[in-house]
Structures are given as C-alpha cells and as structure tokens.
Amino acid sequence: MFKLKEHKTDVFTELSAGFTTFLTMMYIVPVNGFILADAGLPMEAVITATALITILATLFSGIWSNTPIAMSVGMGLNAYFSYGLVLGMKIPWQTALGIVFISGILFVILSFTNFRVWIMTSIPMNLRRAISAGIGTFIAFIGLKQMGMIVDNPATLVSLGDFSKPNVLLGVLGLVLAFAFYSYRVKGAFVLSIALTSIVAWISGLGDIPKELFSAPASITPIALELDIASALTLSLLPVIITFLITDMFDTLGTLTGVGTRAKLFQENNKNDKSLQKTLEADAMATTAGSLLGVSTTTAFIESAAGVEDGGRTGLTAVFTALFFVCTLFMLPLFKSIPGNAIYPVLVVVGVLMFTELGKINFEDTDLATSAGAFFIVVLMPLTFSITNGIAAGFLVYTIIKLTKNQYKDLNLGILAITFISLLAFIL
Template sequence: MSFLDRYFGITQSGSNVKTELIAGFTTFIAMLYIVPVSSSILSDSGMPKGALITAVTLATVVATLLSGIWAKVPVAMSVGMGLNAYFSYGMVQGMGLSWEKALGIVFLSGIIFLLVSLTKIRTWLINSIPRGLRFALAGGLGAFICAIGLKSLGIIAISPIGLPELGSLNTPQAWIGILGVGMILWMSVKKIHASFILGILCCSLIAWFFGLAPLPQEVFSMPDSIAPIALKFDVVGVLTLALIPTIVSLLVLDLFDSLGTLAGVGAKIGLFQNKDNQGDKLLEKTLEADAAATVIGASLGVSTTTSFLESASGVSAGGRTGLTSIFCALFFALSLFLFPIFASIPSFAIYPTLIVVGAMMFLEVKNIDFSDLPIGISAFFAIVLMPLTYSIANGLAGGFLVYILSCLALKQYQRINLGVIVLGILSILPIIVHGVFLKG
C-alpha cells in the first residue's frame, strides 16, 4: 500500500488515484470562474486587478491544499462570492472604509473563526442562531449580490428620488450581460459543470469580436506580483465598537456559508455523517482549514475564503478523499500563468455570474418557516435590509433585533437564548455608541 493510499484512505473509500485526478479536474473546471470574477469584484475596492488575479489564485491553491492535506476531504475552497461583494460594495463603497481596513476586518474575523473552530464556541454559536435566520442570511446575501450585478450592468438604476427603477438597456454591454445570464442559467439547468466559466468566456468572445474590450495579446505569462496588496491589512484602524457588527457579520456568514456548503457536498456520499464521531471530526478539521485559509487569504490581500459548492461536481465524478482537493489545487496553480486571458475579461462579462449566483443563493428561503411569526418577520427584515442598505451587517442586525422584539411581544421568552442576546447586543452597539445605525 502506497503512502498516498495510507494517508488518504483511497482504497478504503472505494476510489483510486485516477478517479481522484479526474474529480479534481472536474472541480477545477467548475470553479475556474472564481479567478476572473473575484478579482474583478475586489478591484472595485481600489486594489490593482493584476495583483488580485494572482492573489485570488494563490488563496484558492492554499485553501484547497489545506482542505486536502489537513481535513482530507474532497472540498475545494476559495474566496467567497457573496463575501467579495460585501467587501467591495458594502464595506469599502458603502461604509467608506479603505480596502486596507476592510482587509483588517477580514483578518480579524478569520482569527476569531479559527479560535471558534478550535473550541466549543462553534457548536454553541451554530445552535444559538434560529434555523430560519440562517437561511435568511443566505437569501439576503443572494439578493445583495444579484442587485449589484443588475445595477452594474445598467439593468436597474437609481431614480432621482433614490428608488431603484429599470435601467436604459441601450448599451451593447447590457445586452451582452443579459445574454450571459440566459446562457449561464440554461447551462446550469442542464447541469453543465463549467457553466459559469463558459458563460464568461462566451460574453468575452462577443466583446472581443465587436471591439468592446481589448483582445489578450498572449495566452501565457508570468503572474503579476502581489506586493501591492499582500500584508497591507490595517488591523489597528478597525478596532472600534462601530465595526464590531461588521466583524461578527463576516464571522457568522463564513461559518454558515461553509456549513451549508459542506452539508450539500457531504450529503452525496455521507461524508460528514456521524460514524463513531468521525463525521464530526471531519467537519471540525474542514472548518479549521477554512478559518486558517481566511487568515492566510487576508495576508495575501483577498477577502474571506469559504468552501465551494462546486466541489459537489468533483464528488459526482467519483472524488472521495483529500487527494481530489490536492489535484484541484495543482490545476489552479497552473492557471497562474493564464494571467493575460483573465486580465482581458471585461467586467460586463463578469456581472451575469453575480446575478445567477445570487438567484441560486436566494432559493434557500424555501427552507424558512414563514408561518412562524418571529422567524418569518425577522427573516423578511434580514433579507430586504441587505440589498436596500447595501450592507450585510445591517441585515444581520435587523434580523436579530426584530426576532428578539417579536419573541418578547409574543411572550415566547424561552426562544431568546444567550447567543441571540449576545448577537443582538453586538448589533445594537453602534446605535448606543454613535447614535446612527451601523455607522462605520
């Protein structure tokens, strides 16, 4: 028995090296879109796109290697889609933070997530948040990034009185974006694993052909340096009471994003099911890898990392062990040298991905019991406040506060546990300190 077989338990899991290689490549193809999409979104915070392309790829490689080597699971990790949007459009553009301070928040939330993952606080936090509110967070985040995609394409605009309205739709970029949304949706329905990257490439080809974006001058090159953004986070500048809800928001979102993804991927093969506590140990190690990757990612200059549901494509292709993740990470390492292509993809070819991903995330609201008044009304406020206020922290705060007030009004005191109280207090802190709701 080879070292790889002993370490990963390949034969025991019913797999082999060839199958793990194919599974790793399948996950890579399904996830490749994350490099151009994340770098484009994060560049809207003011960071240089070239350095971001390299940093996002490196963060994906490191995070996925941690998942494979430490947790030994076929789960790929990268910079979170919705969390990217919150970084650029919520924290930087919405709250007026510098990207250095936003990276500081990511770094701090990663450190806290790592500590939480190593203690019983993780279980306490998971059990404290009502189930319906967890799905509301996913739905609100989906609405948030979908709204960003629609606004960026010009499909929706802000009226003179400050309300959203239908955009002009008189630009070729808008119509290419609409076509991209249609293509990605069609391929997703057909369960084509590479639907996102294929949609981005099709939109880019149309833009290049009609001269709407410059053609890449070459296919391969050395990656750009990450020196302009690496280790540039400002931790001291974000140590204020007003920013505590934002740090908590990232922590909670990362935790439940990862848990939801891991539940979906693991359900296919019973990966995290309890087998003499082995399932719990795997889950703990995977969350530890996720948290460590967020800390490393912030050091590289990118936002919060998380587990990716696209890992399910690799699992469907037969991936059963951490070797799948290692092969996926190696393929991403090779993609570092595709820099000219990634750098030439126009932004309007990226935004359709945000719209479709947001719509898919919003589907989680189907799991909310709206007949339960405290859950239903708090979920509503959590969902609508995120896109309307351009802030995930506002939605999280609104959801918890309305939940507590609803339970008090109905005298359902037993539903208000210590975790909900703590999160509610953290949410209301800025009101007490500054007198303005979540002013950063």
C-alpha cells in the same frame, strides 16, 4: 495517506473529480479580480493573490482534513467587502483586510472549541436560511447594477436600465448563457458562459482581444501584508467583524452539509470522524492567510459538490484541484481582457442559487417573529447595501416580537448576544 481503498475510490477517479471541481470554480479568479478592483485594489495583484490562496487553501484542506473540499475567496463576502465596507462605509481597503484578518483569527480560535455547535444550535434554522437568501439578493442586486440593468433614479432610487445600450445587451447575453448552462448541468457552466460572452464582445468590438493568453504572474506586493489591523480594532467595527465571522461560519457549514450528504462525509454518528472539525480549521486558517495575501474571506466552495458527483471522496480530489489552479497564475492577460459584463452575470446566478434557501422556510407554519426577522434580513441587505444591517435588523425584530409576546423560552443566550451586537451596529 488518503485511504483510497477505504473510501472505495482510486487515483484516476480522484484526478477526474479534481478537474471537474476546477472547471466549475475557475471563474472565481477573474470574478474576484473585478470585484476587489472596484474597491481600489490593483486587479493584477488580486488575480494572482486569488489564485495563490485558492491553491494553498485547497491543498491544505485536502491534506489536513482528507476531504474533497476546495476553498477560495467567498462570493458574497467579497462583494460586501468592496461595495458594503469600502464603497458604502468609506472604510479603506487596508482596514477592511484587517477586519477579515481579525474575523479569521477568531474563527481559528473558535474552530478548536464547541462554539460552532453552540452558535448553530442557538440561531433558528429559518433565520440562517434567511441570511443565505439575503446575501443572495445582495450580490444579485450588485450584479444587475454593475451590468447597467438597474440604474439609480432620483425619484424612485432605482429603475430599469437602458436596454438599447450594446453593453447592457452583452450582460443580458451573459446572464442567459449562465442560466442555460447551469440549468443543463454543464461542467464549467460559469466558465463557459464567461468565455462565450467574451468572444461575442471581442468580435463586436465591445472588448479588447487579448494579444497574448499567458504571462508571468503579477506581483502581489501592492496588497500583500497591507492590512491595517489597528484601525479595524475599534468598537464601531465590532458588528462588522462579527458579521464576517458568523457569515463565514454559516457559509462553510452550509456548504459542508450539502457536499457531505452526497459524499457520505461528516457523519455525526461516527465519533472517530474528525473531518468536519479539520475542514473548519482549514477554512479558518485560510481566511487568515488570505487577508495577509490581500484578499477577502476564504471559504469552502459549494462547487466541490461537482467533484463529489464525479466520484471524488478524499483529499486527493482537493489536491488535484489545487494543482490545476496553478495554471491560472499564468492567465493574467486573458483574465484582464474579459469584459465586466461577461463577469457580473455570474453574481446574479450565484445570488439566485443562494436565494432558493428562502423556499425551505414554511411561512404558513412560522410565527410572526421568524417571518418578520427573515423579511428584514432579506430585504435590508440589498436596500442598505450591507449584510451587517440586514442581519442586525432581522435579529432585533425577532427578539422584540418574542419579548412582546412573552415567548422567553425561544430567546437563548446566543440570540440575545447577537441581538446586543445588532443593537450596537445601529447605535455606533
């Protein structure tokens, strides 16, 4: 079924790779619980739903596409879901789940067409990199804010937090540990940094020691099938739906490109290779299913690269990863006892890793339209607390400058369509 011999691998190698991927991305279960709980969703239900969608999506991806790609709730869009839509735009979380569902349905439909190729070739690579970097600054800013390292200031909007507070220092410790472990390529770097920071918090009295480590999974009834699709189907929310769709598509294709290069997957010169198409289909269907369970956009995880580096080459790696995630269903007491400032440093590190995409843009050889568009995308996402605003401003500035300089050949139908939607984002 998985063609192990053809891919020059074996069951034990795939098992080891699956466990490695599990260790590197297990952090998403408690982290997503904290992020969506800030939007008003019950943390217990979110933790169970996150574990469930990770198991189901990764298992389906492994069997359907036969690739070592694990899937779970995407970092970046979950932060946008909570802090941008629910807390920022005052959209009820049920409506926000409806937005995720609609974007997922659109992605499912488009995954069976050539739209993904059209949209990716329409948008300049540098602007795509800027979007990734912008989301990185956005979630890093959220992480610093939640840790108390950045606080609001009536005179300057933001300022440095009080580093004499024990809780802020705990966040600093978590940040140092996360960077250190990741830089030394320690397997499960984020999980280890969260664990050690939590232990320090429990010993110092900054957190409650868990009375038990395992329990039965919490019910997802409070959030499952609670999405409000009707409220999401309004013209004013169209730009937000498009943002979720495009961001998920960029995130997935970027992840698959990076992982695929190492695993020698998704080879464009092989017409019989349908793995990319099938992985995109699995990603789209996972997003739709996740919204029904009560979580934000599900996407392919870059942490899958850790399993690939460990020898994973087929869908059996993903199947093993999914099976390992079953144990997270029973770890609710442990996850609930983790202090917030052991969790939020992970957002900062992930943000930094996404921000490095900006370094791939050669600004000396880039025209003003691209430079200005990239600048507004990266800067306005954190400053306006909105991925939508950042993308919209970037594309509007890019198009306006191109029109002003009579560079019409650089404005294809895809860019004009996104620019029109961007204009709607500000008008509506």
